[in-house]
Amino acid sequence: MSKSLSSYRYLLLRRLTQTVILVLFVLASSKVVNVLNGDFSFALFLDKLPLADPYAVLQMFFAGAKITIDVLIGAGIVFFFYALLAGRVFCSWVCPVNMVTDLAGFLRRKWKIGESGGSRNWPRSIRYWAFALGLILSLVFGMTAFEMISPIGIFHRGIIYGMELGWFVIVGLFLFDLLVLKNGFCGHICPLGGFYSATTRFSLLRVRHIKDACTLCMLCKDVCPEKQVLHLVGKKDGIVESGECTNCGRCVEVCDDDSLKFGIRSSKKFK
Ligand code: SF4
Ligand code: SF4
Structure with a gap:
């Protein structure tokens, strides 16, 4: 592909x-x-x-x-x-x-749109x-x-x-x-x-971040519809814990560094 x-x-x-x-x-x-x-x-x-x-x-x-x-x-x-x-x-x-x-x-x-200041929060x-x-x-x-x-x-x-x-x-x-x-x-x-x-905070399917692979391009945060859930990017290894993540996969597919992946919460391979 x-x-x-x-x-x-x-x-x-x-x-x-x-x-x-x-x-x-x-x-x-x-x-x-x-x-x-x-x-x-x-x-x-x-x-x-x-x-x-x-x-x-x-x-x-x-x-x-x-x-x-x-x-x-x-x-x-x-x-x-x-x-x-x-x-x-x-x-x-x-x-x-x-x-x-x-x-x-x-x-x-x-x-x-909204990038020239005055964007609402x-x-x-x-x-x-x-x-x-x-x-x-x-x-x-x-x-x-x-x-x-x-x-x-x-x-x-x-x-x-x-x-x-x-x-x-x-x-x-x-x-x-x-x-x-x-x-x-x-x-x-x-x-x-x-x-x-x-209600989905503890579901098995999670996005995982591998810090050492990350080049801090921040493409993931650019496309994520819930970018507050990606606060760990560039800072530490771990899973996206928040249930606000929709598992849309946009962060995973735009990451050129393979620093974000889908996996199962408790799997050894995932760690
Ligand atoms: S899967 Fe979607 S919602 Fe979840 S962190 Fe990635 S881009 Fe954001
Ligand atoms: S259910 Fe989810 S995708 Fe559908 S309108 Fe509400 S927030 Fe948006």
Whole structure:
């Protein structure tokens, strides 16, 4: 593989995964092929295996909705897959909104927007407050608060039934990330991103940094959507501990020095 293609290998795989998931939803909803039927809150794989968004199920619980056993099992499967094994990969490999915010981030870097001073620095903890607010509002209003306005649901419905007014949300989100705040929505605001950040701290799949191989080019920090998680780069050996890392692989694929690698947390080879 040429170097240029190899420095996009995970990005291309992620786009493929995200696109295949959307296509499977469309095919199931138009009754062509029933592999993945539903949406990003609840879906059935091969008409048998339930998969549910644990944060959506938490909102249902707070809203007082009846939670069926298959929804509970689906939420458990998804929760433990990310929390124990894969980390916050929902955000970089599954969620369709990531394609929009990544594009805004890419153009922001390319056009050097926000680099001439005055760039905003919002706390990344807003997403944890948004997560809690989503639950409180669900309790108060008796409805799944974030699901009602989630750009993830809007994107999914737009792909299946037509985007119409959903364009305002998707384009607005794109412009917000492009012009107002770098990695604005996914890196600061999204409560589902906050939920996965808080619950994937101990997952097995991690990025590891090898300090002696690092030439301090800082390409990794340039492309990382959560660059605060790379504070160890150039300073010490170790794994990226934070659950805010999405395991997107951008840092790994752009590193010319092989100083960043994917691996399993406890493997000897990894050490
Ligand atoms: S932060 Fe939210 S919108 Fe962004 S990729 Fe994650 S779940 Fe999707
Ligand atoms: S540390 Fe690497 S894998 Fe994690 S979010 Fe940043 S670029 Fe992606």
